[in-house]
Amino acid sequence: MIEIIGPLDNPLTATAQGGADKPAPLQKQLIERLQQAILTGRLPAGSLLPSSRLLAAEMGVSRNTVVIAYEHLAAVGYVVADKQGTRVSPLSSPSARGEPRVQPAAPQAAYAARVGQFAATRTHADNTLPLTPGTPALDRFPVTAWRRALERAMEHGLPEALGYGTPAGEPALRDAIAAHLRMARGVRCDGSQVVITEGAQEALNLCVRLFTNPGDVAWVEDPGYRGAKAAFNLGDLTTLPMPVDPEGMAVPPDAWHTHPPKLIYTSPAHQYPTGAVLSVARRLELIARARRVGAWLIEDDYDGEFRHTGEPIASMQGLVEDAPVLYVGSFSKTMFPALRIGFVVLPRAIAAHTAVAVQEMLRGGHRLEQLALAHFIGSGEFGRHLGRMRRLYRDRQQALREALNAHFAPSQILGGNCGMHLTLRLPASIVDSNLTARALAQGFNPRALSGFALQPRAETNGLVIGYGNTPAERLAPAIRVLAGLAGEMEGKPKRGRKAG
Numbered sequence: 286m287i288e289i290i291g292p293l294d295n296p297l298t299a300t301a302q303g304g305a306d307k308p309a310p311l312q313k314q315l316i317e318r319l320q321q322a323i324l325t326g327r328l329p330a331g332s333l334l335p336s337s338r339l340l341a342a343e344m345g346v347s348r349n350t351v352v353i354a355y356e357h358l359a360a361v362g363y364v365v366a367d368k369q370g371t372r373v374s375p376l377s378s379p380s381a382r383g384e385p386r387v388q389p390a391a392p393q394a395a396y397a398a399r400v401g402q403f404a405a406t407r408t409h410a411d412n413t414l415p416l417t418p419g420t421p422a423l424d425r426f427p428v429t430a431w432r433r434a435l436e437r438a439m440e441h442g443l444p445e446a447l448g449y450g451t452p453a454g455e456p457a458l459r460d461a462i463a464a465h466l467r468m469a470r471g472v473r474c475d476g477s478q479v480v481i482t483e484g485a486q487e488a489l490n491l492c493v494r495l496f497t498n499p500g501d502v503a504w505v506e507d508p509g510y511r512g513a514k515a516a517f518n519l520g521d522l523t524t525l526p527m528p529v530d531p532e533g534m535a536v537p538p539d540a541w542h543t544h545p546p547k548l549i550y551t552s553p554a555h556q557y558p559t560g561a562v563l564s565v566a567r568r569l570e571l572i573a574r575a576r577r578v579g580a581w582l583i584e585d586d587y588d589g590e591f592r593h594t595g596e597p598i599a600s601m602q603g604l605v606e607d608a609p610v611l612y613v614g615s616f617s618k619t620m621f622p623a624l625r626i627g628f629v630v631l632p633r634a635i636a637a638h639t640a641v642a643v644q645e646m647l648r649g650g651h652r653l654e655q656l657a658l659a660h661f662i663g664s665g666e667f668g669r670h671l672g673r674m675r676r677l678y679r680d681r682q683q684a685l686r687e688a689l690n691a692h693f694a695p696s697q698i699l700g701g702n703c704g705m706h707l708t709l710r711l712p713a714s715i716v717d718s719n720l721t722a723r724a725l726a727q728g729f730n731p732r733a734l735s736g737f738a739l740q741p742r743a744e745t746n747g748l749v750i751g752y753g754n755t756p757a758e759r760l761a762p763a764i765r766v767l768a769g770l771a772g773e774m775e776g777k778p779k780r781g782r783k784a785g
């Protein structure tokens with residue numbers, strides 16, 4: 286037997302590290318060795334184990350140690366005791382039955398077909414690096430006020446808030462969000478229509494689950510937000526790319542007949558990533574047509590709060606009464622991404638109709654954070670923070686624009702008066718993903734515009750450049766490095782040039 290399971294290590298021998306790697310007690314070692322031998326087929330089903338007396342003598346342990354080990358193995362079904370002694374049970378794994386080992390199943394067979402639909406174009410670089418799009422100014426977050434809100438939630442909410450919450454979210458937060466959206470974004474809603482989710486991503490997944498069946502058609506902006514495409518893939522939808530121009534999503538009129546949609550993803554206030562604002566004419570057209578074909582419009586208002594100057598662009602949801610709009614929001618930009626709190630505002634009638642399904646699908650966690658956020662909004666801290674960030678991002682965008690203007694033609698720069706990123710179109714001679722790889726090696730993390738495209742083409746060769754988390758004074762030096770890399774790729778001299 287010792288040839289099959291090997292000699293046991295003496296647990297009384299301490300190692301050089303002072304016993305940190307001390308062997309397990311003999312009984313535990315014996316149980317593990319025998320289990321392994323049975324699972325791998327070295328002790329095949331049906332084979333008779335030596336008597337406890339014999340094995341104890343062979344292994345140099347007490348008989349009691351072997352008896353207890355055999356009893357343990359019998360209790361969990363590895364062995365059975367019969368008239369002849371202790372025998373290995375017939376287990377279902379082929380190796381335990383002594384059959385030859387087979388290769389693990391090929392990946393195609395092991396995974397759902399949709400797994401292959403996720404294109405690996407995103408770099409999972411550190412999202413706090415300069416020029417990363419989508420990361421807000423983390424070092425400007427009012428940590429002290431947030432800590433106070435969390436402490437207050439603990440004072441008032443414990444111990445109840447440690448239990449499961451209402452699946453649709455804390456009523457206090459739903460009410461606070463509704464009040465804020467009515468005032469700041471012109472959304473027509475009350476708290477009963479708000480469902481709290483784990484960020485906008487879960488809100489998108491929820492929209493897919495509630496409003497589509499596998500095979501339904503979904504339209505997405507192209508280039509557009511990858512999270513929307515991921516949600517549609519998860520729902521086994523047929524995703525149709527829709528072009529984007531300076532007025533936002535531009536639907537070819539015949540698409541309503543040839544590929545009638547069930548869901549339409551839009552980012553009207555600030556198209557992601559081109560920065561276009563969806564014109565009122567197109568908003569009204571989308572609402573009217575969606576109504577006619579029975580489709581739902583997802584309005585992703587991910588950074589609509591950050592209009593730098595002038596009046597904010599009001600939501601599409603609030604444009605007309607009972608618009609077929611699912612308004613999705615997130616605190617990833619307005620607070621911080623790791624908070625993982627987002628929401629969807631459902632039309633009033635739909636909210637009542639889907640309440641039971643929502644209750645079954647969600648669990649209602651992060652209660653203390655939700656209560657703290659409700660207080661943070663209600664006390665005015667949130668509004669003050671937004672005001673400060675709006676001014677900060679305005680200054681940072683201006684610095685980025687000036688830096689880009691020094692090296693690139695203004696016509697290449699896309700993006701409006703909003704948000705935390707600008708988009709730079711590149712000539713075909715500079716492949717955007719090559720440029721981002723080189724930039725990353727220098728510690729900068731702009732994203733390749735082509736990575737946002739379902740159908741990459743000349744207009745989707747470029748960079749999405751974030752300024753949210755990059756101080757204004759670091760933008761010009763960073764863009765100088767980018768321009769230098771772009772120049773090298775084009776084979777042009779480093780200075781005194783404008784790419785494109």
Ligand SMILES: Cc1ncc(COP(=O)(O)O)c(C=O)c1O
Nearest residue numbers: 419484485486510557587615617
């Ligand atoms: C267009 C868009 N929508 C939504 C989000 C926020 O997603 P989440 O709330 O899941 O972090 C982002 C974040 O990058 C985004 O770019």
